[in-house]
Amino acid sequence: MIRDKSAGKPAKGASKERAANTAAPAKAAKAIAAKSLAVKPRTAKTAAVKVPAGRKGIIAIAPPSFRRERVLIKRGVWPVAGCDEAGRGPLAGPVVAAAVILDPDRIPRGIDDSKRLTAEAREKLFDKICATAQVSVAIASPARIDRDNILRASLWALKRAVVALPEAPRHVFVDGRDRLDTACDCEAVIGGDGIVLSIAAASIVAKVTRDRLMCALAQDCPGYGFEQHKGYGVPEHLDALNRLGPTVHHRSFFAPVAAARAKHMPWTVEPVQDLFSVTEAEVQVEASVEVDASANL
Template structure:
């Protein structure tokens, strides 16, 4: 039976920020009271970089142990994310999935991202009855799914997923920086910074670059010719 999926009306981020300083657990609580148990939140990081994977996370928060200080991972400092990552992993059900450059190049960034979100959701210890996803696009999942624009700044479980995904990807890119010195992956996390552009001029493209992305494809074209 195909999954039933819904979308919320677009949320005005400015109005939301004025009414809520931090994400809260209200949407999850409403779903739990309606019998949708468990409720998961999902988010991803790494759509824009020129190198490295997209990392998706899905999180089922314990209603009795929702961590304090949850927020959109982009609004937190690295030490805050690290501390919350440990708390989330200690108190919640967490699953992470990776869409490597080969999948991104073989399909496209959108399809690779949705695949990673689907894999992360499927990897949870319990199958959710409801999945809350950041953005306006829904992955193929075997449960009801709801897309929430700006959800990582509104919904506690999505914020938790954004933190888990961000910390996981940053740690991975730091490891790639050690394995491939000179690119600066540990500093720019694969994004197209001037440092990264200069490294490409000097070192060329490595196997962790996304060859379907225009800046990388352009550097491969002269070699192919």
């Protein structure tokens, strides 16, 4: 039997046509995917900080969101407040705490952790937040910090700020690991000023308020540079402490302040009793006891 070898071969030009037919769906899929990526809207979950082209090793940090507040709103929990403080670390000045209830329909754009913003951006957002949200501020003085310690004074100021809100919140988010003793539920969020939008707004209000206070203190206490470093322990501040000594606005028990106070005002430093030393009175008592014992013999 003679077979026609040409029957098993494809027709001339059929291989090119088949390749074109298989390539067409792949090209169409790529075009659809590219088009969908081009028109995909930016949502809260997909939004991220733009990274410049060609810059490697940069970690994009997403801004804080209103997601946790909206979850509570859907459950019928409202108002929801965020609170934060500014000024735990400085050697001088008060701790300023702020509480904020954002209006879900009028949230200013650009709210972020106050540490990520410039001073100019913080000032602008401060005005917008105060104009659209419920805001309260509480202050813990250096005297209270010296009496209670910095942690207790900060928590006291945060609670006072929550209580001072125009409308009592039903849920409070606070930055850090310590919850507040409030009448409503309180949730502590570590790094909350970079996660929860209400806390970020409170961080801006607290930071701007404290910076303005320190600029005012700089006029009463020239030479310390409060208007520049806001009371933090930078070399310029430490040098001023060494030259001028501490003011009433400094925190007495912070180590650099205590050292400067011992140098410039030694009479204010209480001497520490040496538990292993023997006083003159004790020596006299012991001597008299020995004399009495020998007389009886």
